[in-house]
Amino acid sequence: MSTSEVSASSAIADARGQGYGATLVLAAAIVWSFGGTLARFLDIDDGWTVIFWRSLFAALFLLLFMLLRDGVRGTKALFSGMGLPGLAVGLCFATASTSFILALAYTTVANVVLIQASVxxxxxxxxxxxxxxxxxxxxxxxxxxxxxxxGIMVSGSITGRLSPIGDALALLIAFSFATATVITRRFSHVRMTPAVFTGTAIAGVVAASQAAGFVVSASELGILVVFGSLNFGLGLALFVTGARLVPSALAALLGTAETVLAPLWVALFHGEVPGGRTVTGGAIVLAALLCYLGREMWRQRRGALVA
Incomplete structure (x- = not known):
């Protein structure tokens, strides 16, 4: 095979890999976007209790996923092979998920969402x-x-008051998520599923030390199973698998689709119709994502055809 043929094959394979990765990251954002809808079904006052059960079921889901996919030996190899990059990613996700609960105690959801848009x-x-x-x-x-x-989406509910602790925690969430995304991309040869398992386990331990109690009703436990295993665990697995294959900025951009879709599901399942600003801002975000994705698909297809 000539050098030009090898280059052409590499270009086509890279384009397909990026397309697959972008699809997985977008799927993760869609899965995560149901979080607010599921949380609305819960009547648990202590947020730490929710974090504990959610983290526990996410960890169990991720562990079972690895065991079914890779077997016992393969799972052990994944944990031993994740090294410092995997540990860093795990700590980043544990920090982000824990800081989110703490931030809401000091500032509003709108402030947190706006700062997270900087990821x-x-x-x-x-x-x-x-x-x-x-x-x-x-x-x-x-x-x-x-x-x-x-900014338009949350402009109607931004308090305008400065909360150094709450805003600092929200910024910590953004930095943690961005750092995890960059590390996952830079160490694309490392499978990060054991890393996010470690992150959920750490978050669960922290929540267990702070929770007022662990008793929940049978119906709430069923919702928490879905909340943890599918919404949190499956979303993490999809994200770290796809983020290995696409540029970090693109992965982070696709993740913002969660912000657009979350109000839609809440409106459909709970009848909470979003306001005009939410719809307008969401339309701008969605249009930006679609235009950017369309451009990337056209660019990659053109590059593959030229190659």
Whole structure:
């Protein structure tokens, strides 16, 4: 096989891999977007109790997933092979999930969501500064449009008051998620499923030490099983699998689809119709994501055809 043929095959394989990775990350965002809907079905006052059960069932799901897919020996190999990058990713997700609950005690959901919209920007800047990765102008435009759209979505409920602790925790969530995304991409040869299992286990232990109690009703336990295993565990598995295959900024951008879809599911299942600002901002975010994805698909297809 000639050098040109090898280059063409590599370009096509890379385009397919990125398409597959983007699909998985988008699927993770869709799965995560049901979190608010599921939480509405729970009548548990202590947030730490919810975090404990959610983390526990997520950890069990991820462990069972690895055992079924890779077997006992393969699962052991995954844990021994994740190394420091995997441990760092696990700590990042544990920090993000725990900080979210703490942040809500000091500031509003709107403030947290707005700051979390900066995840793609943080991820892009980290790649640029730390690794010299070139970020296309279209990516910067999409990031700006997403932040602008989310700002419109939450503008009606932003308090305007400064909460240093709450906003610092929200910023910690954004940095943790962006860092996990970048590490997953930079160490794409490392399977990160055991890493997110470690993260859910750490979050569960922290929540167990803070929870007022663990007793829940049978119906709530059923919802928590879905909340933890499918909404949290499956979402994490999809995200870390797909984020290995696409640029960090793109993975973070696709993750913002969760913000757009969450109000839609709440409206459908609970009748909480979103306001005009939420609809307008969500439309801007969705349009930015679709335009950016369409451009990327066209660019990759054109590159594969040229190759």
């Amino acid at each position: 793609p920007l943080i991820a892009a800047l980290m790649c640029r500064v730390l690794f010299g990765e070139r970020i296309a102008a279209a990516t910067w435009v999409a990031i700006a449009a997403v932040i602008f759209g989310v």
